Amino acid sequence: MKAATLSSFGTPDVLQVQERETPHAGPGEVRVRVKVAGVQPFDAAIRRGWAPPFLAVQPPAVPGNEFAGIVDQLGDRVTGVEIGTEVIGFSTLNAYAEYVVVPADQIVAKPAGMPWEVAGGFSGNGQGAHLALQAMGVGRGDTVLINAAAGALGSFAVQLAQRWGAARVIGTASPANHDYLRSLGAVPVEYGEGLVERVRAVAPDGVHAALDAAGPDALRACAELVKDRSRIRTMLSFEEAKELGIPLFGPGRSAARLQSLVDLYNEGGIGVHIRAAHPLAEAAEAHRAVELGHGRGKIVILVDHAS
Known part of the structure; x- marks a missing residue:
């Protein structure tokens, strides 16, 4: 082969x-x-x-x-x-x-x-997003921050957070991808210096949970924005997570988890x-x-x- x-x-x-x-x-x-x-x-x-x-x-x-x-x-x-x-x-x-x-x-x-x-x-990004949001306890009424929200994993996470009842999903992305994030129902903000202030401007009542798929700087911004660091996960910056007291991402892929995502796709709940x-x-x-x-x-x- x-x-x-x-x-x-x-x-x-x-x-x-x-x-x-x-x-x-x-x-x-x-x-x-x-x-x-x-x-x-x-x-x-x-x-x-x-x-x-x-x-x-x-x-x-x-x-x-x-x-x-x-x-x-x-x-x-x-x-x-x-x-x-x-x-x-x-x-x-x-x-x-x-x-x-x-x-x-x-x-x-x-x-x-x-x-x-x-x-x-x-399978990969879908289950990754599902695992992370579940570990973070994302649910009804939460304000959730997704770093690198326009990417494959971020797009899954935005849609799942909304499906699970999040009141607001904020997504970081380059300006060229902001309309895409709006089409998913997220509030877009730009990457880079000043991220913490930009997120606070659109979420004055605070952020309850955050998922990072962008890198160390974005993860540190998550740590500033979320009071309970058990509700933060990173897909990339494991050493920084240890330094910040953020739980590491754990295993958990399964056919049952994948089937639940397929069912959601069939219902039109995720694209x-x-x-x-x-x-x-x-x-x-x-x-x-x-x-x-x-x-x-x-x-x-x-x-x-x-x-």
């Missing part, structure tokens, strides 16, 4: 399409023929040489932790799934490939009306904007775009275009 593979750790150019052995489903696993894989900052961090404590990564390795495709092989003891089922799934690595093998409890059925590009970029879709051969370009920041919506890789 073809896969976008890390030849070493480093710049996006280390991602190159290579022939790799096609995996096979073991007991309790399914193999999925990947149609689309999502691209996340997590993948870019892996490419640069970072890894979470539970994961050991050595090149050659295939990044990618969210995907959509068609089940084409079942391992022993797998029930409730049929070959040919269109699915959305998650993994930790290996999604930038024509085939990926995952435990059968890491997939859910893809809605027939969901475009493949949306499905491929749905996904696709910023760009790159063929597998342009995985490096997809990483460059993710690392630029200030983008709107989701970047995905069209694995079917591997040739």
Whole structure:
């Protein structure tokens, strides 16, 4: 099979399409023929040489932790799934490939009306936003700050916070993305120096919870604005979070969580904007775009275009 593979750790150019052995489903696993894989900052961090404590990564390795495709092989003891089922799934690595093998409890059925590009970029950021807002206790009447709100995770978080009853959602973004945030129902404010004052101007009664996906400066602004630091989470600045006494983001992805998001999508309660879709051969370009920041919506890789 073809896969976008890390030849070493480093710049996006280390991602190159290579022939790799096609995996096979073991007991309790399914193999999925990947149609689309999502691209996340997590993948870019892996490419640069970072890894979470539970994961050991050595090149050659295939990044990618969210995907959509068609089940084409079942391992022993797998029930409730049929070959040919269109699915959305998650993994930790290996999604930038024509085939990926995952435990059968890491997939859910893809809605027939969901475009493949949306499905491929749905699981990672959707579950990340859901996990963070749940950990922050976001609920009815809250004023919530979302840093990097126009990005893929931020867009999910804005919509979920509103769905869960937040009275006001404030989103930071570059001015070019302010109309987009308004279309999601958020109050936009600009990044950069003076952020704390700008947020206080639109939320004079204070901010109850904040999610950061922008970086250390934005996280420090969250710490100034939110009295209860247990109601702050960051997706990026873990060392700064420790210094500030902010809880770290924990694991918790599951098929049940993903299914609840799919159900919400089916109800029209959440949408996904696709910023760009790159063929597998342009995985490096997809990483460059993710690392630029200030983008709107989701970047995905069209694995079917591997040739």
